[in-house]
Amino acid sequence: xxxxxxxxxxxxxxxxxxxxxxxxxxxxxxxxxxxxxxxxxxxxxxxxxxxxxxxxxxxxxxxxxxxxxxxxxxxxxxxxxxxxxxxxxxxxxxxxxxxxxxxxxxxxxxxxxxxxxxxxxxxxxxxxxxxxxxxxxxxxxxxxxxxxxxxxxxxxxxxxxxxxxxxxxxxxxxxxxxxxxxxxxxxxxxxxxxxxxxxxxxxxxxxxxxxxxxxxxxxxxxxxxxxxxxxxxxxxxxxxxxxxxxxxxxxxxxxxxxxxxxxxxxxxxxxxxxxxxxxxxxxxxxxxxxxxxxxxxxxxxxxxxxxxxxxxxxxxxxxxxxxxxxxxxxxxxx
Numbered sequence: 251x252x253x254x255x256x257x258x259x260x261x262x263x264x265x266x267x268x269x270x271x272x273x274x275x276x277x278x279x280x281x282x283x284x285x286x287x288x289x290x291x292x293x294x295x296x297x298x299x300x301x302x303x304x305x306x307x308x309x310x311x312x313x314x315x316x317x318x319x320x321x322x323x324x325x326x327x328x329x330x331x332x333x334x335x336x337x338x339x340x341x342x343x344x345x346x347x348x349x350x351x352x353x354x355x356x357x358x359x360x361x362x363x364x365x366x367x368x369x370x371x372x373x374x375x376x377x378x379x380x381x382x383x384x385x386x387x388x389x390x391x392x393x394x395x396x397x398x399x400x401x402x403x404x405x406x407x408x409x410x411x412x413x414x415x416x417x418x419x420x421x422x423x424x425x426x427x428x429x430x431x432x433x434x435x436x437x438x439x440x441x442x443x444x445x446x447x448x449x450x451x452x453x454x455x456x457x458x459x460x461x462x463x464x465x466x467x468x469x470x471x472x473x474x475x476x477x478x479x480x481x482x483x484x485x486x487x488x489x490x491x492x493x494x495x496x497x498x499x500x501x502x503x504x505x506x507x508x509x510x511x512x513x514x515x516x517x518x519x520x521x522x523x524x525x526x527x528x529x530x531x532x533x534x535x536x537x538x539x540x541x542x543x544x545x546x547x548x549x550x551x552x553x554x555x556x557x558x559x560x561x562x563x564x565x566x567x568x569x570x571x572x573x574x575x576x577x578x579x580x581x582x583x584x
Contacts (some may be wrong), residue, residue, distance in 0.1 A: 294450035329371035342407040347560040350396040397542025410550030427539035429515035435471035439496040476577040507538035524581040
């Protein structure tokens with residue numbers, strides 16, 4: 251059973267010192283570091299008088315502070331004999347094709363069956379990256395997103411690959427199926443992304459000053475499927491949920507996306523005879539139709555240019571085939 255988050259609320263007393271929010275909470279919440287408290291505030295787990303505020307906000311006497319304390323992630327990831335689709339491996343690193351149902355690293359609700367569990371079984375040792383639950387992981391894919399991911403096997407590789415990612419020297423291409431027709435068929439979505447205003451687990455385009463980080467997705471239509479589009483996306487920045495958020499922003503949600511409207515999309519606009527076909531496609535996908543199909547970078551030790559491709563997984567191939575057949579049969583038109 252999934253652990254429930256803990257919630258605490260308290261009122262700032264007149265005798266409390268006038269402290270910024272992160273310092274005040276560090277005094278009130280035993281066992282939590284100030285850095286973790288700051289992250290909780292940034293991630294919108296803390297509200298003051300019903301409003302999300304920043305770390306440096308100073309609550310006034312009488313203010314009510316409400317804090318949600320999610321259970322801490324476990325750090326006892328154990329090796330598990332899970333088959334990996336490895337496209338490349340040497341002493342420094344690996345390139346792995348992640349299946350859509352696999353979570354990258356252990357977290358609440360997914361402590362086993364993750365890529366990290368599989369890597370710990372496959373490799374003798376892995377560098378610790380961003381905490382013990384993420385050994386060897388230098389970037390991630392969402393659970394429902396399939397495709398290529400880089401894994402570091404040494405500290406040198408971890409540092410070198412992380413630097414390439416930071417400098418945008420790792421080039422990633424994705425394939426996706428989007429609701430609707432893209433106009434223009436080839437183009438770019440340049441819109442800043444930040445935390446969602448009302449849901450801390452989601453991201454959104456945020457154009458308010460200081461609320462979003464620059465984000466750029468360049469897309470190219472591969473096939474016009476009538477009410478849907480097979481599209482390639484060149485990810486120029488690497489924000490959380492970037493492609494999903496950008497396509498939601500332009501009203502072209504990714505088919506099957508459970509978080510950003512891709513399971514319903516424009517279902518109401520479809521002809522009645524087409525709705526069962528699309529519902530069946532979404533049910534068979536059971537995820538967002540998004541696949542990291544090509545990645546290019548330089549080897550972390552030798553500097554040699556490297557590029558790998560992973561073909562579309564069966565569920566996306568079948569989805570495209572079903573949508574193409576429906577279009578050709580005239581089940582929908584514009």
